[in-house]
Amino acid sequence: MASPVVIPESVSLAVHALAKLASCSGKKLKLGELMVRPGSMDHLSKVMQKLARAGMVRSKRGRDGGFELAVAPGDIRLMDIWIALEGTFQSSICPFEHSCSLSSCVFGNVSSRAAEMIADYFTITTLADLVPLFGKHQG
Numbered sequence: 001m002a003s004p005v006v007i008p009e010s011v012s013l014a015v016h017a018l019a020k021l022a023s024c025s026g027k028k029l030k031l032g033e034l035m036v037r038p039g040s041m042d043h044l045s046k047v048m049q050k051l052a053r054a055g056m057v058r059s060k061r062g063r064d065g066g067f068e069l070a071v072a073p074g075d076i077r078l079m080d081i082w083i084a085l086e087g088t089f090q091s092s093i094c095p096f097e098h099s100c101s102l103s104s105c106v107f108g109n110v111s112s113r114a115a116e117m118i119a120d121y122f123t124i125t126t127l128a129d130l131v132p133l134f135g136k137h138q139g
Contacts, residue, residue, distance in 0.1 A: 005114055005118065007118075008082075008085070009039075009043065010043070010046075010050075010085045010086065011085055011086065012036070013036055013043060013044050013047050014047050014048075014051060014081050014084075014085055016034075016036040017035075017036070017044065017047070017048065017067075018056065018069065018081065018127050019127055019130035019131065019133065020033070020034055020134060021034070021057070021067060021068060021069050021127075022069060022127040022128060022130065022131050023134035027068070028060065028065065028066030028067065028068045029067055029068075030065070030066045031044060031045060031048065031066075034067065047085065048067055050084060050085055051081070051084060051085075052070075054084035056070055056071055056080070056081070057069055057070055058070045069127075072128075073127035073128040073131065074126050074128040075126070076127045077122065077123060077124070077125065077126050078121070078122040078125045078126070079119070079123045082122055089119060089122070
């Protein structure tokens with residue numbers, strides 16, 4: 001069943017990967033260790049490159065290479081990740097929200113309330129808040 005609220009795959013991949021990095025306390029992790037299944041390694045690679053350009057991670061190639069956080073986990077909000085990858089925050093359950101000819105939405109204010117809830121969560125939640133989800137065995 002399809003979800004009425006969709007978080008972009010790039011954002012989901014990034015949040016999972018960065019939270020895992022945060023849980024590993026400064027350890028460098030290879031791309032394969034950051035992969036979320038199911039998912040595309042190529043897509044994750046592009047996501048991590050964007051995050052490196054945004055200054056959230058550092059990457060090093062080669063034998064001792066991998067990815068590490070460039071910023072403290074408590075200083076990276078999920079909204080920062082979304083905006084770094086997608087440019088802006090937009091969340092809507094109605095695909096016709098901006099092009100509908102009706103005077104008011106058939107879904108009432110559910111769409112705007114859902115977007116507001118998501119924006120609030122992404123604005124107040126940091127990577128540090130997600131570290132406990134990974135358990136002690138990660139770091």
